[in-house]
Amino acid sequence: MKYLKKSLIMAALAGAALSLQAQTITITSPWELKSKDPTVGGYAFTRMGITETLVSINKAGGLKPQLATDWSVSDDKKVWTFTLRNNVTFSDGEALTADAVIHSLEVAKEKPGPLKGVPILSMQSKNNSVVFTLEKPYTLLPAALGHHTTMILSPKAYDKDGDVNQVVGTGPFNVKEFTPPQRLSIVKKDDYWGEKASIDEIEYIAASRSVTRALMAESKPSIIAYSLDAASISRLKHNPKLDVMSIMLPRVITIKVNHKHPFMQDINVRQAMSQAINRNGIAASLLRSPEIKTTQLLPPSLSQWHNTDLEPFQYNADNAKALLEKAGFTFNGEGYAEKDGKVFEITMRTYSDRPELPLIANAIQDQFKKIGIKMDISIGSYTEVPGGHQDGTLEVALMSRNYATVQSPLNNIASDFGRGGADWGAMNWENEAVAKALDALKLDNTDDAADANRALVTRAIQEELPVIPVIWYKQSVVVSKNLKGVSLDPFDTTYRLNEIELVK
Amino acid sequence: MKRQTVNTLLNILAWRSIQAVFVALFVGIVCFFAAQGLGGNMAYRIAGGRYGIDLMDSSTAESVARELGLDRSLWVRLVEWLGDSLTFNFGNSLVSGSPVIEEVGHTLGHSLTLAGASIVLSVFIAVPLGVLAAKHPNSWFDKTLLFCSVSLKSVPNFVIGILLVMLFAVQMRLLPAAGHGDFSYLILPTLTLALGLAAVSVQVVRDSTLGVRNSTYFLFSRIKGLSDAQTFQRHGWRNLLVPVVAFLGIQFITIVEGVVVIETLFAWPGIGHSLVHAIFARDIPIVQGAAVAMGLIFVAMNALVDIVVLLLDPREGGKS
Numbered sequence: 051m052k053y054l055k056k057s058l059i060m061a062a063l064a065g066a067a068l069s070l071q072a073q074t075i076t077i078t079s080p081w082e083l084k085s086k087d088p089t090v091g092g093y094a095f096t097r098m099g100i101t102e103t104l105v106s107i108n109k110a111g112g113l114k115p116q117l118a119t120d121w122s123v124s125d126d127k128k129v130w131t132f133t134l135r136n137n138v139t140f141s142d143g144e145a146l147t148a149d150a151v152i153h154s155l156e157v158a159k160e161k162p163g164p165l166k167g168v169p170i171l172s173m174q175s176k177n178n179s180v181v182f183t184l185e186k187p188y189t190l191l192p193a194a195l196g197h198h199t200t201m202i203l204s205p206k207a208y209d210k211d212g213d214v215n216q217v218v219g220t221g222p223f224n225v226k227e228f229t230p231p232q233r234l235s236i237v238k239k240d241d242y243w244g245e246k247a248s249i250d251e252i253e254y255i256a257a258s259r260s261v262t263r264a265l266m267a268e269s270k271p272s273i274i275a276y277s278l279d280a281a282s283i284s285r286l287k288h289n290p291k292l293d294v295m296s297i298m299l300p301r302v303i304t305i306k307v308n309h310k311h312p313f314m315q316d317i318n319v320r321q322a323m324s325q326a327i328n329r330n331g332i333a334a335s336l337l338r339s340p341e342i343k344t345t346q347l348l349p350p351s352l353s354q355w356h357n358t359d360l361e362p363f364q365y366n367a368d369n370a371k372a373l374l375e376k377a378g379f380t381f382n383g384e385g386y387a388e389k390d391g392k393v394f395e396i397t398m399r400t401y402s403d404r405p406e407l408p409l410i411a412n413a414i415q416d417q418f419k420k421i422g423i424k425m426d427i428s429i430g431s432y433t434e435v436p437g438g439h440q441d442g443t444l445e446v447a448l449m450s451r452n453y454a455t456v457q458s459p460l461n462n463i464a465s466d467f468g469r470g471g472a473d474w475g476a477m478n479w480e481n482e483a484v485a486k487a488l489d490a491l492k493l494d495n496t497d498d499a500a501d502a503n504r505a506l507v508t509r510a511i512q513e514e515l516p517v518i519p520v521i522w523y524k525q526s527v528v529v530s531k532n533l534k535g536v537s538l539d540p541f542d543t544t545y546r547l548n549e550i551e552l553v554k
Numbered sequence: 555m556k557r558q559t560v561n562t563l564l565n566i567l568a569w570r571s572i573q574a575v576f577v578a579l580f581v582g583i584v585c586f587f588a589a590q591g592l593g594g595n596m597a598y599r600i601a602g603g604r605y606g607i608d609l610m611d612s613s614t615a616e617s618v619a620r621e622l623g624l625d626r627s628l629w630v631r632l633v634e635w636l637g638d639s640l641t642f643n644f645g646n647s648l649v650s651g652s653p654v655i656e657e658v659g660h661t662l663g664h665s666l667t668l669a670g671a672s673i674v675l676s677v678f679i680a681v682p683l684g685v686l687a688a689k690h691p692n693s694w695f696d697k698t699l700l701f702c703s704v705s706l707k708s709v710p711n712f713v714i715g716i717l718l719v720m721l722f723a724v725q726m727r728l729l730p731a732a733g734h735g736d737f738s739y740l741i742l743p744t745l746t747l748a749l750g751l752a753a754v755s756v757q758v759v760r761d762s763t764l765g766v767r768n769s770t771y772f773l774f775s776r777i778k779g780l781s782d783a784q785t786f787q788r789h790g791w792r793n794l795l796v797p798v799v800a801f802l803g804i805q806f807i808t809i810v811e812g813v814v815v816i817e818t819l820f821a822w823p824g825i826g827h828s829l830v831h832a833i834f835a836r837d838i839p840i841v842q843g844a845a846v847a848m849g850l851i852f853v854a855m856n857a858l859v860d861i862v863v864l865l866l867d868p869r870e871g872g873k874s
Contacts, residue, residue, distance in 0.1 A: 076733075078821075082831075085650035090604050162605050162614040199609075213651060229660065230650065231831070232823045233734060255733045257821035261716065265731040269723035403607060431834065433598035436612045452608045473611040 074235070074251045075533065075552060077545060078263045079276035082256040083230040086214045088154075089161040091230070092198040098236055098254060099247070099547045101201040101219030104132055104151065104180075105192050107457050107541050111351070113192050117146060117202055117220060118180075127187035127494065132195070133179040138243045140204035141224045142216075148175030154202045155180075155195075157212050163199030164190075164456045167465075187493045193456040198543065222247045222548035232256045238548075247548035260405070267292060267528045272552055274536060274545070275528040279405070280338040283526050293529045297538040298351045300454035301523035302344065303410060305398070306435065306447040307515070309478040313377075313394055314446075320515040322373035326421045328365045332413050333521055337406060344519040347511050348453060351540055355459050357508040363519070370421045379422070387422035395424040400448040401432040410520060411448045436473035449474065450523065454541055460495055464488040467507065467516055476516035484510045559868045563861060570857035574850055581849040582639065585842045586632055589833075596836045597624050603649040603835020622648060635842070645839040649832075654843035658825065662847050664734065665817075665824040669809045671740055672747035673802055679752040681798070684759025691764055699756065706753035712815045715746040732821040743820040747813060751805050758801045762794040769793075792866050799866065803859035807852055 077098070084091040088101075095101040105121070108114040118132040138146035152173045159165050169185035182191060194200065204218035217225050222244065223236040234254040238247035257263050264282035267275040268289060278286070286292050305323070309315050314323075329343035345362030348355045371381075379387040379394065387394040398414070400407045411427045418425045425446075428434075438444025451466075451474050453459045466475020469485045487503035494500065511517075529536045535549045590596075597619035602610045604618065619625065638645060644654040687696040706714070719742060723731035730739050766772055766789070775785040810825070817824035825844055832840035 078732075084604070085652060087651060089609065090650060093606075162601075162609050162617065229734075229823070230652075230657075231828065232821050253733075253735075255821055257732055258818050258827075259821075262732045262819055262821055265716070265719045265724060266733075269719070269727060269731040271727075431594055431599060431602060432607055433594065433602040433610065433615070436610065436615070437595050437598050440612045450607070455608050 074253050075249055075272040075274070075530075075550070076266065076270050077252060077254045077274050077276070077547075078257050078266050079254075080256065080258050080260070080263070082232060082258070083228070083234055083254075085230065086217050086228070087161075088158060088201050088203070088214065089163055089199045092201055093543075094234065094254065095217055095219065096198040096201055096221075096543060097545050098234065098252070099221040099223045099544065100217055100225055100236060101198075101203060102221050103196050103198065103200050103202065104134075105196040105457075107196055107539065107543060109537065109539075111457070111540055113196060113457055116196075117151070118195075121192055127189075128184045130182040130184070130191050131176070131179050132182070135243060136178065138220050139241065140207075140218050140220055141239060142204050142206055142218045144204045144206060144218075146202070146220060148178060148180050150205050151175075151180050151202050153205050153208070155200060157208065158200050161199065164194040164197045164461055165200050167461075168194055189492060189495045190456065190458055190461050193458040193461065196543070197456045223252070226251065242548070245548050248551045249547070252547055264528075267530075270530070272530045272532055273528075274530075274533065276525070278526050278528055280526075283528070284338065286528050291531055293531055294526060295529055295536065295538055296339075296524050296526040297540055298342075298349045299452070299523045299525050299540060299542055300348065300352055300459060301450055301452045302347060302349075302519055303404075303407065303448065303450050303521040303523065304347070305414070305518040305520060306439075306444070306449055306474070306477060307479075307518060308442070308445050309476070309516070310442070311396070311445055313389065314396075315478075316377045317514060318373045318377040320518065322370040322377070322421060323418065323423070324363060324515055324518050325366045325370040325373065326417050326423070327363075327414060327518070327520060328417055329363060329520060330365065332410055336409055336413055337521065339524055342522045342524050344522055346508065347517075347519045348459060348508070349522045352454065352459055355453075355463070355504060355508060357505055357512075359505070360509060360512045367417075367420050374421060381422050385419075385422055386424050393424060394422060395426075396445040397426045397428050398446045398448055399428050399430065399434050399438060399444060401434070402429055403432055404450045406521075407448055407450060414448065414520070439471075439473045439477055444477065448520070451475075451517075457541060458495070460488075460491055463507065464492055467511060471516075479514070479516040481510050481514065481516075556868060559864065562864055566857060566860045566864070570853055570860075574853045577849040577853055578639075578846045581845045582635070582842050583632070585845045586635065586838060587628075589836060589838045589841055590628060592833070592836065594836075597622075599834065599836040600648050603831070603837060618648075635839075644843050647832075647840050648837045649835050649840075654839045657828070657840060658843040658847050661823050661825040661828040662844070662851075664822060665810050665813075665826065666851075667740065668743055668747065668813070668817075668822060668824060669806055671744040672751060672809060673806050675744055675748035676751035676755055676805070677802065679748060680756040680759050683752075684756045685763050685794070687756070687760045688763035688767060696760070699760070703753045703757055706749055710815075711746060711750050711813075712819050714749055715743070715816055715819045718742050718746055732819070734822055739820075739822075743816055743822055746816055746820075747809055751809070755798070755801060755805065759794070759798055762797045763790070766790050766793045796863055796867050799862050800859055803855050807855055810848065810851060 083094050102116050104118040105113050106116040117135055119135050121132045123130050134148060152175060155173060168188055168191055171183045171185050174181045207214050207216050207218040209215045222239055222242040224239050226235045226237045228234050237251050260279040260282055263275045264278055267273050267286060283294055287294050307314050313319050333343035334340040346360050350356045374387050379389045382388050398411055400411045402408055408429050415425045415427055435447045435449055453462050465472045467484055468488045471477050471479060484507050487506045491500060491503050527538060532553050534551045534553050537546055597615040601615040601618045605614050646653055647657055683699060687699045719731045722729045722742060729741050733739050772785060772789055775789055814826035814830055817827040829844045
């Protein structure tokens with residue numbers, strides 16, 4: 051027994067010595083590393099600063115040059131020219147050239163991602179720039195070129211079939227060790243073209259449990275822990291070695307509604323459902339952040355798309371019942387709403403990939419019951435949402451939608467609320483005025499009419515409720531106090547690791 | 555080694571090898587059909603696993619279906635898998651695109667390391683304590699040990715894990731809380747599992763030892779004048795270890811296959827965790843690869859237990 055104790059202590063000390071030796075900082079998040087393919091696992095490489103895109107997003111949420119120094123569009127808005135940065139090399143020593151950029155983009159264009167939706171006729175290299183010729187004007191091209199799927203890799207990173215066999219980028223860090231699904235370690239690159247990193251080595255650990263990330267935050271000397279649950283945050287707030295930072299993300303938890311449903315096609319019913327939801331209760335009690343209750347679809351941080359003229363959502367269960375009565379419902383002995391002899395009974399699909407969704411679904415189930423809507427919850431794979439949209443079996447779904455997968459929310463707003471709706475957007479709902487406004491915005495979102503068009507779209511969504519917004523999304527991050535320069539990106543595209551310093 | 559023992563040993567190896575081939579085929583085929591029978595649209599699931607929630611929609615699902623030829627008949631795809639497997643080509647993951655052998659090798663390696671280390675540590679805890687308890691049955695030590703065993707077993711593994719992390723990582727800052735890399739990362743998950751395993755195996759050791767101590771041959775040896783220690787040395791160890799080895803074999807298999815909770819708690823890239831993900835994403839090659847590998851380990855473990863038991867107690871071999 052003595053020997054056992056001794057050897058355990060020895061082992062523990064040896065382990066401690068080893069972990070002290072390497073001066074690394076740790077990043078932990080729930081997102082597992084999947085593959086070297088930019089479309090499959092690329093987000094990790096851009097976030098960690100290994101790879102870069104032509105365009106990126108500045109701290110104010112606008113576009114900023116990255117591998118392209120500037121860009122311009124022709125008068126007919128069909129020819130875009132992106133000038134490339136000089137003297138940039140990939141980590142394998144190859145120079146960044148227009149041909150290398152075109153090669154990466156050609157591969158990206160064939161795979162899922164925002165570039166696929168761009169009506170590109172051709173991409174050509176001209177001097178040190180890339181010229182995109184479009185079939186029709188498309189104002190979102192620069193935003194699409196900021197998405198991680200359009201990362202620029204060395205031509206040598208690809209094998210014969212166009213698959214990436216090595217992540218060779220231009221960012222401030224190089225890959226030291228890539229061991230999916232859970233670990234990636236990176237080292238700083240001395241000849242980086244921009245602000246060079248100060249920290250030598252950083253390890254990324256994907257830990258799917260929030261409790262694990264919280265325990266890591268408490269035990270590692272220098273760590274940034276992403277996406278922690280409300281309970282852990284309230285505990286870690288009191289830890290003298292840690293800071294808690296948070297930022298609103300352009301992600302919204304909404305209820306997707308099938309507008310062909312005999313009951314929910316009535317606007318009064320959708321208004322009743324919206325008014326039955328106690329958003330403040332869910333935000334404050336369940337998620338412990340009262341500020342994340344939605345007042346409209348998009349949060350104030352997306353200022354262009356946040357319409358201050360709109361009347362915020364109200365919680366009013368009595369009025370909700372009145373609205374159901376107006377829609378022709380009566381309430382039976384059990385208190386459930388009935389119309390034409392049928393009880394108002396629906397199934398809400400949701401998924402646990404975002405752990406708060408089932409909790410919120412439960413709260414909504416309870417709140418709907420109070421106005422006489424009987425709702426079952428079916429928790430499954432998130433693929434059941436697009437699946438149910440396509441085969442028409444979906445009634446309602448509680449989902450978490452990122453409205454800014456690229457820098458401009460227009461990309462997803464246009465697909466979600468435009469003609470035909472979308473898997474993660476409106477279902478069997480169409481509004482011709484909205485569709486026209488979105489078409490106009492896609493052609494040009496900077497002209498005088500743009501503001502009016504955006505206002506029209508946001509108002510229609512608020513009034514007609516093609517989806518019912520519930521909660522905005524706040525990213526909470528725990529950071530060791532010995533790390534300076536940590537900043538959070540509202541689009542979650544980068545951790546800006548080269549700006550971080552370790553202070554003793 | 556006696557000739558008979560050698561013969562039995564060869565028999566075991568031959569029989570287990572044949573079994574291995576059948577297990578691999580059977581498990582591979584069953585997995586293939588089981589995955590087809592799971593609910594949900596396969597192309598959707600694969601697209602979801604691959605591209606994540608923000609990029610996945612019905613059009614990515616369609617392109618996945620086209621790329622993988624999911625509309626081809628089941629039999630064509632099964633025959634293809636069988637043919638490839640015969641040439642030791644186990645295909646690529648449908649999600650990551652990397653070779654199954656690489657992915658399963660990585661996660662299985664980590665699971666085996668964790669399982670092996672836990673079993674070894676649990677043996678070092680359970681055997682001395684169990685043998686000691688059996689020496690004085692119903693003593694305060696024996697009773698305390700039983701109490702500890704029961705309490706430890708009634709606490710879920712992950713609670714033990716969290717407590718150990720709080721102590722060694724958060725309070726003492728001696729060990730990393732989670733992750734993998736050097737040896738230090740292995741210690742806490744190993745200790746967590748070993749404590750849970752030892753809680754049960756210590757009682758198996760105790761009962762087995764007690765059985766030996768109460769046997770007539772043990773009594774006879776004492777009567778003929780050998781001391782307790784000598785008797786235990788000569789007649790105790792071999793006899794008490796036979797059931798213990800068989801039990802450890804079962805424990806080993808259980809932890810290789812079923813410690814998803816501990817793997818995720820410690821962010822340990824084990825096969826249980828990756829199998830769960832693969833099933834969600836309908837990543838059939840990975841599911842097949844992982845299941846076949848685990849089936850083969852099961853067979854190998856049984857073979858190993860047979861061999862160790864044979865060496866400990868060659869009489870059985872002599873008889874058959």
